[in-house]
Amino acid sequence: MIEPSLALYGDAFDQVEKHLGDLLESTGVRYCLLVDRKGFVLSHKEALWAPRPPALDSVATLVASNAAATAALANMLGERTFSEQIHQGEQGTLYVESVGDMALITLIFDSSVPLGRVKVHTKKTTLLLADILKDIKDVPAIEFDDDFGANAASLLDDLLG
Amino acid sequence: MSTINFAAREINCKIVYYGPGMSGKTTNLKQVFAKVPEQLRGDMVSLATEDERTLFFDFMPLDLGTVQGFKTRFHLYTVPGQVFYNASRKLILRGVDGIVFVADSAPNRLRANAESMRNLRENLAEHGIDVKEVPLVLQINKRDIEGALPIEMIRAVIDPKKELLWQEAVADKGRGVFETLKLVSRLVLERLSKGE
Numbered sequence: 001m002i003e004p005s006l007a008l009y010g011d012a013f014d015q016v017e018k019h020l021g022d023l024l025e026s027t028g029v030r031y032c033l034l035v036d037r038k039g040f041v042l043s044h045k046e047a048l049w050a051p052r053p054p055a056l057d058s059v060a061t062l063v064a065s066n067a068a069a070t071a072a073l074a075n076m077l078g079e080r081t082f083s084e085q086i087h088q089g090e091q092g093t094l095y096v097e098s099v100g101d102m103a104l105i106t107l108i109f110d111s112s113v114p115l116g117r118v119k120v121h122t123k124k125t126t127l128l129l130a131d132i133l134k135d136i137k138d139v140p141a142i143e144f145d146d147d148f149g150a151n152a153a154s155l156l157d158d159l160l161g
Numbered sequence: 162m163s164t165i166n167f168a169a170r171e172i173n174c175k176i177v178y179y180g181p182g183m184s185g186k187t188t189n190l191k192q193v194f195a196k197v198p199e200q201l202r203g204d205m206v207s208l209a210t211e212d213e214r215t216l217f218f219d220f221m222p223l224d225l226g227t228v229q230g231f232k233t234r235f236h237l238y239t240v241p242g243q244v245f246y247n248a249s250r251k252l253i254l255r256g257v258d259g260i261v262f263v264a265d266s267a268p269n270r271l272r273a274n275a276e277s278m279r280n281l282r283e284n285l286a287e288h289g290i291d292v293k294e295v296p297l298v299l300q301i302n303k304r305d306i307e308g309a310l311p312i313e314m315i316r317a318v319i320d321p322k323k324e325l326l327w328q329e330a331v332a333d334k335g336r337g338v339f340e341t342l343k344l345v346s347r348l349v350l351e352r353l354s355k356g357e
């Protein structure tokens with residue numbers, strides 16, 4: 001089973017949400033996501049005025065895969081990591097920065113938003129987030145009931161005939 | 162969206178379609194995408210070259226439903242089969258829960274099947290996984306082509322000890338696609354419920 005590498009809930013979750021909210025406000029970006037290295041969305045905030053976001057689980061998978069590929073490149077070049085990725089289009093920008101070894105912060109914003117401002121604020125937030133995440137423990141294992149297999153099998157029959 | 166709410170745990174299983182180039186891995190995913198109810202699947206993301214060969218991966222999430230209170234979801238991936246793209250293949254295998262090995266029945270692909278299987282073993286070993294520990298099913302695809310090799314010959318090079326469950330398929334016609342997915346999903350869920 002692939003599980004998010006971080007069990008973000010309770011207090012830690014609330015704190016992360018707050019920091020992402022603050023970042024959203026101070027930078028003026030559209031969307032702001034915290035994604036783990038496996039491609040799970042841990043937390044997500046969007047500006048009130050922003051249009052409906054694209055499929056976020058796809059965004060998260062691609063951001064994480066991209067980061068994995070970039071990390072492999074860094075490795076080959078003898079670097080521990082490349083800390084940030086910027087993808088600039090005509091209308092908007094995707095900015096990704098590592099939050100420690102466990103997560104990635106992803107911001108999506110219009111080209112009217114200055115990149116410098118985004119970078120400065122994101123770097124600050126990244127430190128705060130890394131601090132929260134480092135104290136988070138693994139998810140406790142799920143205890144499966146005896147009927148789990150049978151129930152899952154009948155759902156599989158429904159889904160796949 | 163897969164934001165994690167700890168009170169409502171999700172079960173996420175990663176299933177990877179492996180096999181030599183052009184064996185029909187992407188075709189399997191496309192068929193699943195086309196045939197499952199829309200509300201149960203997410204977008205299909207395909208990172209492919211101009212000529213539709215997989216470059217990095219295809220990805221599609223598929224919801225099984227809620228099993229004993231756990232929302233259960235499959236993440237289906239394909240790897241690029243071309244030998245050249247091994248670095249990408251290795252990345253995709255990370256965290257894998259189940260594998261479908263899609264073999265090609267074409268007579269001139271027998272060696273490619275065998276080599277891809279060996280490559281799978283090596284790549285899993287690099288992740289510290291013994292191929293015997295992972296639920297793995299064999300799909301023998303392209304049964305429709307002229308001169309398709311006998312099933313037994315293909316099994317002999319990929320699974321000489323005959324340990325794997327297998328399924329015949331004509332993936333581009335949808336034949337054997339769901340059956341294969343069901344075989345591997347069942348193995349994955351069984352293994353989960355036994356606590357590995």
Ligand SMILES: Nc1nc2c(ncn2[C@@H]2O[C@H](COP(=O)(O)OP(=O)(O)OP(=O)(O)O)[C@@H](O)[C@H]2O)c(=O)[nH]1
Pocket residue numbers: 180181182183184185186187188189213214215216239240241242243302303304305306330331332333334
């Ligand atoms: N005749 C026949 N053709 C098939 C079958 N399944 C797939 N194909 C065709 O085989 C070709 C390659 O299929 P893909 O699904 O792209 O192969 P792949 O394994 O993803 O290839 P890579 O991405 O390069 O690893 C396509 O033209 C498919 O339409 C089959 O059962 N029979």
Ligand SMILES: [Mg+2]
Pocket residue numbers: 186187188213214215239240241242
């Ligand atoms: Mg492909």
